[in-house]
Amino acid sequence: MSTGLAQAPTTSRRLSSAPARWLRDSRLVSLLLILLVWEAIGAAGHINPTVFPLPTSILASLVDNARSFNLGSAVVASLLTLLPGFLAAAVTGIPLGIAMGVYRHVRWLWDPYVSILLGTPLVAMIPVLVIWFGLGELTRMVAAFIFAFPLIVLNAQAGVRHVPHSLVEMARSYEVGRASLFWHVLVPGALPSTMLGLRLGISHAVKGVIITEMLVAAPGLGGLIINFGEAYRTDHLLAVVCISLLLVVLAGQLFKLLEERLTPWARRSIRP
Amino acid sequence: MPAVALPRRRHRSSTSPAADTLVKPALQVAALAIGVIVWQLVGFAKPHLVAPFSTVAVTAGQLARSGSIWGPVGQTLGELLLGYLLALAVGIPLGIAMALNRAVEKAADMYLGWLLAIPELAMIPFFIIAFGVGLAAQLAVVVAFALPVIVQNTLAGVVSAQPSVLEMASSFELNRRQVVTKVLVPGALPMILVGARMGLARSLLGVIGAGFFIQLFGLGGMIYYAETTFDLGAMFLSILLVVIIAFAASLAVQAIDRRLTFWKGDAGAA
Numbered sequence: 001m002s003t004g005l006a007q008a009p010t011t012s013r014r015l016s017s018a019p020a021r022w023l024r025d026s027r028l029v030s031l032l033l034i035l036l037v038w039e040a041i042g043a044a045g046h047i048n049p050t051v052f053p054l055p056t057s058i059l060a061s062l063v064d065n066a067r068s069f070n071l072g073s074a075v076v077a078s079l080l081t082l083l084p085g086f087l088a089a090a091v092t093g094i095p096l097g098i099a100m101g102v103y104r105h106v107r108w109l110w111d112p113y114v115s116i117l118l119g120t121p122l123v124a125m126i127p128v129l130v131i132w133f134g135l136g137e138l139t140r141m142v143a144a145f146i147f148a149f150p151l152i153v154l155n156a157q158a159g160v161r162h163v164p165h166s167l168v169e170m171a172r173s174y175e176v177g178r179a180s181l182f183w184h185v186l187v188p189g190a191l192p193s194t195m196l197g198l199r200l201g202i203s204h205a206v207k208g209v210i211i212t213e214m215l216v217a218a219p220g221l222g223g224l225i226i227n228f229g230e231a232y233r234t235d236h237l238l239a240v241v242c243i244s245l246l247l248v249v250l251a252g253q254l255f256k257l258l259e260e261r262l263t264p265w266a267r268r269s270i271r272p
Numbered sequence: 273m274p275a276v277a278l279p280r281r282r283h284r285s286s287t288s289p290a291a292d293t294l295v296k297p298a299l300q301v302a303a304l305a306i307g308v309i310v311w312q313l314v315g316f317a318k319p320h321l322v323a324p325f326s327t328v329a330v331t332a333g334q335l336a337r338s339g340s341i342w343g344p345v346g347q348t349l350g351e352l353l354l355g356y357l358l359a360l361a362v363g364i365p366l367g368i369a370m371a372l373n374r375a376v377e378k379a380a381d382m383y384l385g386w387l388l389a390i391p392e393l394a395m396i397p398f399f400i401i402a403f404g405v406g407l408a409a410q411l412a413v414v415v416a417f418a419l420p421v422i423v424q425n426t427l428a429g430v431v432s433a434q435p436s437v438l439e440m441a442s443s444f445e446l447n448r449r450q451v452v453t454k455v456l457v458p459g460a461l462p463m464i465l466v467g468a469r470m471g472l473a474r475s476l477l478g479v480i481g482a483g484f485f486i487q488l489f490g491l492g493g494m495i496y497y498a499e500t501t502f503d504l505g506a507m508f509l510s511i512l513l514v515v516i517i518a519f520a521a522s523l524a525v526q527a528i529d530r531r532l533t534f535w536k537g538d539a540g541a542a
Binding site for chain 2 (some may be wrong): 027030031050051104105108109110111112113116119120121123124125127128130131132203206207210211214215221222225226228229230232234237238240241244245248249252
């Protein structure tokens with residue numbers, strides 16, 4: 001993506017050490033600036049502290065909750081239901097996606113359902129899950145599953161379908177068997193897209209678990225959000241929201257790292 | 273019939289291309305039909321878990337005749353449209369304006385990324401605190417859910433303007449406003465539409481979520497109320513209606529997309 005608007009070159013290379021470069025990043029500077037202005041306006045009493053708590057009070061809530069193990073146990077609780085659900089989605093979604101990519105009849109059969117899951121707000125389906133699976137952990141695991149599943153299937157499918165024909169034809173010219181073709185050409189070829197699907201899937205799974213916890217007032221980050229919301233403790237509320245955000249971002253970054261290590265060639269190829 | 277294990281364009285399996293054009297829609301219709309049949313069977317076997325399709329259809333008929341279904345549907349659609357159009361009206365100009373300033377654009381991209389990573393519904397309690405419990409809060413939620421995606425995609429669309437096109441514009445000696453309206457915006461249109469599509473999905477999410485948490489209204493409220501009263505028929509009906517609305521909405525945006533970007537041809541948006 002080229003930033004074709006300005007002709008000037010990007011950041012200067014005078015300070016080459018990583019921390020110094022980091023500090024000169026204008027985005028971090030802008031973030032600090034915004035936080036400072038927010039703090040100043042709030043401290044001067046110009047805004048309602050209930051609606052816009054000061055950054056320092058959010059930080060204080062963060063420390064407070066961390067120390068009382070509130071936050072830690074909530075994160076663990078959320079993760080414990082997230083991981084099984086996500087793994088189940090990966091284990092079922094990747095084979096289905098690959099099958100849909102390889103066999104067009106499988107694709108035509110399953111496409112309506114995957115599209116429905118992709119296109120509708122999955123939040124609407126959570127109450128059904130509550131009726132089916134109760135208020136316990138299983139519901140949250142299933143929620144993680146249905147939030148991650150469609151994206152994993154879609155990307156695995158796209159990965160298989162976007163394997164360049166030239167590769168397939170080259171393999172065929174070596175007269176390799178179908179199984180070998182599948183495992184040595186299609187699967188590695190589909191890997192980058194599949195990894196992307198897993199990365200998107202886990203981000204969505206985190207969101208799904210937190211949303212379900214909110215609806216069910218379960219132990220976990222979502223439960224904390226509801227509790228603090230009802231108590232009008234905006235500082236604690238925003239602190240937990242920040243942690244949720246961090247969780248989503250970290251999960252995504254973890255998978256991005258995995259992606260880069262498992263499929264290093266993908267960076268050089270043309271990604272759709 | 274042994275399917276070919278490769279997505280090859282020219283090779284065909286035992287069915288001819290002509291037969292394939294029949295097979296595809298037939299299979300998709302069959303898939304939905306099988307789904308409805310399975311739904312009916314499961315609902316018949318376990319009526320305390322799943323309301324069978326017949327019950328849902330009957331409930332739909334009853335509510336349609338008594339008129340009480342149109343209230344929730346109307347509320348959902350109304351707030352969806354209102355919030356969504358508001359988000360577009362604010363988001364697209366905002367995205368364009370942000371893209372014109374390089375420093376703003378870099379910072380905005382980071383913030384927007386964060387905003388998009390927050391579990392959406394987690395922000396609702398905050399909106400309740402800020403706006404109370406009422407129409408303002410509901411609309412604020414719908415707008416706030418859609419805004420970041422719309423702004424981000426508009427931003428990306430404008431920023432990805434090709435230097436060659438910009439040079440051409442300057443060779444015509446267009447002033448800044450003309451460059452924006454006649455060159456940048458049309459060029460950014462595909463990405464703006466991608467943002468619009470995603471924004472619509474998020475707006476619908478916002479309406480349903482607001483119906484769960486802020487005030488029981490619309491289809492979201494119907495689902496939530498059905499959960500508390502274990503009214504499976506109403507719950508499945510309202511979920512089905514949500515699915516239909518989501519489907520219709522995405523079709524509508526796709527149609528508008530096709531009309532607006534007809535000039536892009538094959539090199540168009542993903």
